[in-house]
Amino acid sequence: MPDIIFENEIVRAENLKKTFTLSRKQQKIDRTSLKRKVAVDGLSFSAYRGEIYGLLGPNGAGKTTTLRMLSTLISPDEGDAFVLGHSIRHEAAKVRDCIGFMTGELKLEGFFTPDYLFDFFGAMHGVAKEALAKRKRELFAKFGIDRFSGVRVADLSTGMAQKTSLVISIVHDPDVLILDEPTNGLDVLTAKVVTDFLSDLKGMGKSILLSTHIFSLVEKLCDRVGIIIDGKMAAEGDLSSLCAGSSLEEKFFEIYRGIKGEAL
Amino acid sequence: MKLSALVKKEFHRFFHDPRLIITILLPGIIIYLLYSLIGSFIGGAETYQYQVYLSGQSLAVQSMQAAIEESGSKIEWLTPETPKEAVEKVKAGEASAYLVFPENFDAAVLGPSDPAHLPVVEFYYSTADDGAGEAFYAIASAVLQAYGARFTISAHNFMGEGDVGRLVMQNLLPMLVVTFIFSACMSVTLESVAGEKERGTLTTILATSVKRPYIALGKILPLSCIAALGATSSFLGVMLSLPKLMGLNLGLLLESYGFSSYLLIFLLIISLVPFIVSFISLVSTFSKSVKEASAYTSVVMIAMIVLSLVSAFVTDLGIWVAFVPILNVVSAMQQLLIGGMPVLLSLLSLGMNLIYTALLVAVVSWMLSDERIMFGK
Numbered sequence: 001m002p003d004i005i006f007e008n009e010i011v012r013a014e015n016l017k018k019t020f021t022l023s024r025k026q027q028k029i030d031r032t033s034l035k036r037k038v039a040v041d042g043l044s045f046s047a048y049r050g051e052i053y054g055l056l057g058p059n060g061a062g063k064t065t066t067l068r069m070l071s072t073l074i075s076p077d078e079g080d081a082f083v084l085g086h087s088i089r090h091e092a093a094k095v096r097d098c099i100g101f102m103t104g105e106l107k108l109e110g111f112f113t114p115d116y117l118f119d120f121f122g123a124m125h126g127v128a129k130e131a132l133a134k135r136k137r138e139l140f141a142k143f144g145i146d147r148f149s150g151v152r153v154a155d156l157s158t159g160m161a162q163k164t165s166l167v168i169s170i171v172h173d174p175d176v177l178i179l180d181e182p183t184n185g186l187d188v189l190t191a192k193v194v195t196d197f198l199s200d201l202k203g204m205g206k207s208i209l210l211s212t213h214i215f216s217l218v219e220k221l222c223d224r225v226g227i228i229i230d231g232k233m234a235a236e237g238d239l240s241s242l243c244a245g246s247s248l249e250e251k252f253f254e255i256y257r258g259i260k261g262e263a264l
Numbered sequence: 265m266k267l268s269a270l271v272k273k274e275f276h277r278f279f280h281d282p283r284l285i286i287t288i289l290l291p292g293i294i295i296y297l298l299y300s301l302i303g304s305f306i307g308g309a310e311t312y313q314y315q316v317y318l319s320g321q322s323l324a325v326q327s328m329q330a331a332i333e334e335s336g337s338k339i340e341w342l343t344p345e346t347p348k349e350a351v352e353k354v355k356a357g358e359a360s361a362y363l364v365f366p367e368n369f370d371a372a373v374l375g376p377s378d379p380a381h382l383p384v385v386e387f388y389y390s391t392a393d394d395g396a397g398e399a400f401y402a403i404a405s406a407v408l409q410a411y412g413a414r415f416t417i418s419a420h421n422f423m424g425e426g427d428v429g430r431l432v433m434q435n436l437l438p439m440l441v442v443t444f445i446f447s448a449c450m451s452v453t454l455e456s457v458a459g460e461k462e463r464g465t466l467t468t469i470l471a472t473s474v475k476r477p478y479i480a481l482g483k484i485l486p487l488s489c490i491a492a493l494g495a496t497s498s499f500l501g502v503m504l505s506l507p508k509l510m511g512l513n514l515g516l517l518l519e520s521y522g523f524s525s526y527l528l529i530f531l532l533i534i535s536l537v538p539f540i541v542s543f544i545s546l547v548s549t550f551s552k553s554v555k556e557a558s559a560y561t562s563v564v565m566i567a568m569i570v571l572s573l574v575s576a577f578v579t580d581l582g583i584w585v586a587f588v589p590i591l592n593v594v595s596a597m598q599q600l601l602i603g604g605m606p607v608l609l610s611l612l613s614l615g616m617n618l619i620y621t622a623l624l625v626a627v628v629s630w631m632l633s634d635e636r637i638m639f640g641k
Contacts (some may be wrong), residue, residue: 071471074635096473107464111277123269124472 010176010207011047011070015079016040018065018231039065041231042079047209047224049175052202054222055211056252062231063211064103067180070209071101083176097125100169103180107165110154114145114164117153118171125172132171139167143197159190166197170206177201179210183217195221215249227252229259266474270482274456278490287451288490291444292497299505312360314339314400317350320365327407335403354388355422360397362388363404373414383415390422397421438597439572441499442590445533446565448494449540450558452487457548458557461638470632477629484545484625488538495537525600528610532593535617539589542624549631549638586612589620 018040027033040062047053055063068074070081072092080087086094108117115136122132140146143163153161170177182198183191198208198221212218218225219239225248226236234255235242243251278284314332318325318341325341332339342359344350350362364386366372372383385408389397401419408417460466469479544561551557572594586592592613599606631637 068639073467073470074639093473093475096471099471101468101471103464103467107468109277109460109463109465111281112273116276120269120273121468121472123265124469124474126266126473 008049009046009082010049011045011053011081011083011209013043013045013066013070013079013081016043016066016069016076016081017078018062018069018074019077039231040069040076043228043231043233044079045226045233045236047207049207050202050205051223052198052208052210052221054218054225055209055228056213056215056218056225056248057211057228058213058256061228063213063228064180065231066228067101067178067209067211070095071099071178072096073101097172098174098176100172100174100177101180102165102169102178102182108153108161108168111152113150113152114140114156114167115149117164117168118149121168121171127172135171135173139170142200143167158186159193162186162190163193163197166194170201175207177206177208179208181212182210183212183214191217215247215252219248227255229256234259267478267482270469270474270478271486274483274486274490277456278452278486284452288448288494289497291447291494292499292501295444295498295501296505299502311336312400313337314360315342315358316340316360316400317342317344317353317362318365319344319347319350319363320367320369322365322369324365324370324404324407325363328404331403331407332400339400351388354390354397357390360389361400361404362386364388369415385415385417387417387419388422389419437502437601438594439569440502441495441533441597442536442572442594443565443569444498444502445491445495445536446540446568448498449487449491449537449544450561450565451494452490453483453541453544454548454554454557454561456487457483457545458551458554461549461551462553467638470638476632477625479632480545480625480628484538484542484621484628487545488541491541492534492537495533499533524605528607529597529600531614532596532610535614535621536590536593538621539617539624542621542628545628546624546631549628583609583612585609587616589617592616 017038019036019038022030022032022035022037026037027035030037043062043066045053055066057063065074069076070083070088072088072095075089080089082088083095084098086098088095112120118136118140119132122135127135137146140149143166145160145164145167148156148160148164153164156164166182169179179198183194186194195217198210201208202221210217210222222239224236224238225242227234227242235251239248242248246254278288314337316339329339329341342350344353344362347362347364350359353359354362366383366385369383369385387401387404389401401421405417408415457466460469466479470476543564544557547560547564548554548557551560568590571588571591574591581591581595585595586609592609596606596610596613599609
């Protein structure tokens, strides 16, 4: 096996492939008779330290599957990926220790308070009690959660609950944050809370990998973008060189039509 | 630390939610009130007017009289003209019991004894009608037990038609207990495991580096404790309502079983709780929603009730029953409740339940790692 040199690479995906077996119900929804669907088809890309990397694509393009593979929740059929040099195939626990993972929808139990959940997930990541208490004070104060730390998540506003969710995803001070559709389904105010939060995290030196289908989010936040269509990397690069004067939306549809050959 | 945090979270979730506490304790209270109400409609006296034929003499008779009067009942000692007459009267339900002490019983019991020739106390009674015969037998046995094991009791029970309901109750009690345990396990496990999976909060935990067996144990251990609490509530509800339901004296009922019987019944119940919680956790982990898990678990519960009924009406199933979960506990409990001491069956059942629980925990851990089960659509 050749030596892998990562240097500033925080994530390196190499020829990732993932295929799912479709149930009859899914076959009906997808209007296909095929029993298997290739969700991710030989995807390779790299994300670098300190940047926000966006995976842009339509629904069903393979974004969520890719992020789930990188988070070690599911395994690739082929290929491998390395997060801070740790293989997602062979060092899943190490990968989980150095990433923060969050899906767009709030996935915290509404019964508990931010205070309790922060401590709980701190314990899940093996953070020492003293360090955890210090980190909680800092993060809660920085993001304005301290005043609501004793309120149940179910009783928080959507924005505060989303902030709580984001803060808890970085409880263990991970170097890499993986976010699946972080603003999906949120109202404009809450979406702004999230984008501001991500900008702050970038300012704190965190590396962020996010998936989205919202052009404005990529334009506002991302340093580099990878466009995924049908599980394949259709285009990749920093925004200015990729768009070359046109908007991201125009560029995306130009690429999309080039691949799918469909009139929109 | 991680396991401890997972366990504490489940306890915190339960003990800080009054609704959940009520949900788990309410069945026991309802059972007690309902059964007591049924008992009051059926009727059933706790005090009796005993008429007991007596042949031979013993100091134990005075102790029996004292115990009976202390319980608020009255006793009339009768002398039979012939033993046959006394037996016929008991059979006909015209007398509560017929007690026969051998000659020089007290001397034989209190003096040096020959284990090969222990004196025999003959006891004729009927559990028919008002239950006085059975109640007297329980008191007399308890008094005689104070004399030690230097004699044997030869009991002859003439059962009447009225006993059928009573016997059915005795046979059904283990099934009822198992059903309550299952209900308690269902109420806490479905929501905690299938609910977390459905809401996606389990994914948040899976995205951390905590080991899957810890997640499985972090659910099963606390949920077993909580379910045991619910099962205890239901069990107490049944036990405390039995006197009113069946017209029995609870004190006598409890005295009629030894400490070892209670210990075994307790251990059998305790061994069943983590097994059922693990099983429902497995079903819940497999299911995509609480609704789906409830549907599967309801089918399992019906199968379990049928399995328990088999044991209630079929005796002498053999030692193989120890290898069949649930049926093993029902069978062992049934034997214990009728006064037996199935030590081998009980110990084997405890061991097998422990092994099955460990296997189920391992399967749940594996399922938590399986992406098709956890993230399949």
